[in-house]
Amino acid sequence: MMQVLFIGDDWAEDHHDIEIVDDTGRVLARKRVPEGLLGITQLHELIATFLPDPGTEPTPEPQVVVGVETERGAWVASLVAAGYRVYALNPLSAARYRERHSTSGAKSDAADAHLLAEIVRLDRAHHRPVAGDTALAEGVKLAARAHQNLIWERTRHVLRLRSALREFFPAALAAFEQLDEPDTLELLGKAPDPDTAATLSKRAVSAALARANRRNVEQRATEIVTVLRA
Template identity: 30%
Template sequence: NSPQTDKINQARVASLRTFYADNRCLSGDIRADAMRLGSKTNTQEVAAMKRSAISISRNPSRRAKRPYIGILSEQEQRAMNTVQHDEATQPAFAALVGLDWSDEKHDICLLAEGASKPETSVIAGTPEAIQDWIQLLQKRFGNRPVAICLEQSRGPLIYALMNYAFITLYAINPVQSAKYRETFAPSGAKDDPVDAGLLLDLLRRHRAQLTPWKPDDVQTRTIRGLSEERRHAVDMRTKCIQKLTARLKMYFPQALDWFADDLASPMACDFLLHWSTVAEVKKAKSATLRAFFHAHNCRSEALIAQRLDAIAKAVPLTEDPGIVTPAILTVQTLARVIRDLSSAVTKFDQQLAGVFASHPDAPIFNSFPGAGNVMAPRLSAAFGSDRQRWPDAGALQSFSGIAPVTERSGKSTWIHRRWKCPKFYLQTFFEYAQYSIPYSVWAGAFYRQEIAKGKRRNAVIRALAFKWMRIQMACWQQRVPYDESRYLQSLIQRGAPLAKLIQT
């Protein structure tokens, strides 16, 4: 066969390479001294494949009569590029480190440059122990670059390591690491020292396929942190409101009618703290209740009169102490928590507005219809500050879970949404697409068109988010704000099917 054929076969074999132990097969009880995993070379594997009666076929359901020679798929092309990759282009590290972290201790497997056997050690999980170990690395290797592979992209350990210029971090998805472990331990056996060795082996053998983790700038990380914590506070408040609603239905359902517009408002929370039962509120004078509503900026005399009349006619659902007494304490506790969380959300909004106002990408994300003061910072945090991180919109669409996942096996094909993805990213793009519908002409037209076809609402919003992400990626990469009129004009000029709906 020609050299080109060998290269193609090498690329295909490289993507399916199976590693073997030097002296014995790795069983479920993997030991640290068995982590020197050998492998056949590409040439040996291709030669074995040529001797085999089975050849690689582009169609898995058919047996190929000869090695396929033709146009490489995108995945095969990437594999071929990996095979042809020049090792000299890889950064030279003084040491490679696999680090398996936990709350109390960190297991370390270190392979120094030129060494044939890795070194294992364990350090405590305290900040002092981590700093001492980092200083020891820095002194031992003379401030030369050191690569560390660990199962974390955020958390206390990576926060401690990210501030050192001589350390290059490779953050591995825990699922990716678990699958790599299962390759050698199908029984499910797991041990921290072995996991550190596997991370080192993954970094040593597959570094060309791994991307170094680079933190965003301080301003972007601050925006991301504030946005995520704000979302957590909102979620906590929502759960508390649901619990409060359930408790009030047990003995005081009238309060739900009186404050149906916003049970999380300071007025509703303060009312329940003052008067937690029908009997208590009926004892209050009309002047007292009227003054309470005025103090909480309720100026509608008609609404106040309606509430006072409802209070006068209210009848307790139950007066059983076994139900009412514990429910009162629960309602008062939840009311305080909801009030504090609402105040915290307001403070998060103020902090976000101040930090995001000076962000260089603020004009870009503020230009998207419906982004507002909440979604614009979240979009900025999702894209980040490193414009080399996402080579195209497809990378971010897949990472966030907006792009669908295709599973094929034999004659069956299943397309579904991605389940294992960063939830905050998925929520950000999904919710923005939802908010954009009333504010963007084409987004609203697309939504109504797809709903009219009988598609499910969530599927339509994900499809809309998919479209928005391509537009947002182009604006972000080119550093230009979004122009709705310009985009609508481009749809009309291209003769896009959506343009007909916009023009009608």
């Protein structure tokens, strides 16, 4: 059975408050992401964490349904172009829904994200989906879908790498914070197994961290070498 993810997107001038719920209303994730390309990337990454397990039999991608209080702008066009089903919710409708389901009627970004997710989960039949055939949507469709697919594929590869390391090289998971960062990939390329990693010099680790523009290089290199040699 295809999984459906319902997303409430409460937007402001410089950020979006996101909440993801499943078809039972269970909250799966909450996050604030910035406006623009970085925020869209983080949203795709967040959704990608709920993709089917790459180690299991192939299953359909989840259907993603988004509720947001606007139908204009590059952000909404990118969501539509990425294949998400986006509903433009009238702010007055959202306010009436808030009044019916909240004793205080108070407004907050996190609460509004939840509200929008619940509206598209329970009441989307009474709202209008954003059309995907505007000139702006068509213009960004190819780039937006390629961007999304690259993020999802990167997430799948990281999950596979994490699963493999957990089986035979768990120290790497303790030593490296992010498996898709350039310094991590460089060091794993030089030392892909526990025995080789135990011989890595602090100088080599420091050089990789410096090339990745890390802070506190000496301290971080000491921590990594200590974990790999333990």
